Amino acid sequence: MSKQIIFSEKAPAAIGPYSQAVLAGNTLYVSGQIALDLAPLGDIEAETKKIMENLGHILAEAGMDYTHVVKASIFLKSMDDFGTVNTVYGSFFIENPPARETVQVGKLPKDVNVEISVIAVK
Ligand SMILES: C=C(N)C(=O)O
Numbered sequence: 001m002s003k004q005i006i007f008s009e010k011a012p013a014a015i016g017p018y019s020q021a022v023l024a025g026n027t028l029y030v031s032g033q034i035a036l037d038l039a040p041l042g043d044i045e046a047e048t049k050k051i052m053e054n055l056g057h058i059l060a061e062a063g064m065d066y067t068h069v070v071k072a073s074i075f076l077k078s079m080d081d082f083g084t085v086n087t088v089y090g091s092f093f094i095e096n097p098p099a100r101e102t103v104q105v106g107k108l109p110k111d112v113n114v115e116i117s118v119i120a121v122k
Helices: 044-061 079-090
Strands: 003-006 021-024 027-033 069-076 099-104 114-121
Touching: 027 044, 044 079, 044 114, 069 079, 079 099, 079 114
Parallel strands: 069 099
Antiparallel strands: 003 021, 021 027, 027 114, 069 114
16 A cells, blocks of 8 residues: 655644645545644634635645545534534535534644544545
8 A cells, every 4th residue: 555645835834743644545644734824823713714725735735625525523622613613614515524523622732723634535
């Protein structure tokens, strides 16, 4: 099985020992994205939009787009943001959205409010 590291300069570089994304065969595993390239943080709508756009850039590096995403994971600092995040996230997946889980976590890297990872298949 082939394994290729995928990197987009249009999305924030990793802030730890992980790759932005790894393509294994036809499957792309995208690391949890946080809106490091957004300042100031604090606007959950803007954070979510920036993350989704960055995910699009990373998918594009692997020759994919949102329609290839089969699974997503959303990590929220507060479940109170569930509705807002759903609205923004949903605007990127109009038809047949991916499988997904959403969980509230105690704390996220760099004190962001939301982190989203995806798995996509070509
Ligand atoms: C931001 C991350 N994906 C991480 O720290 O693993």
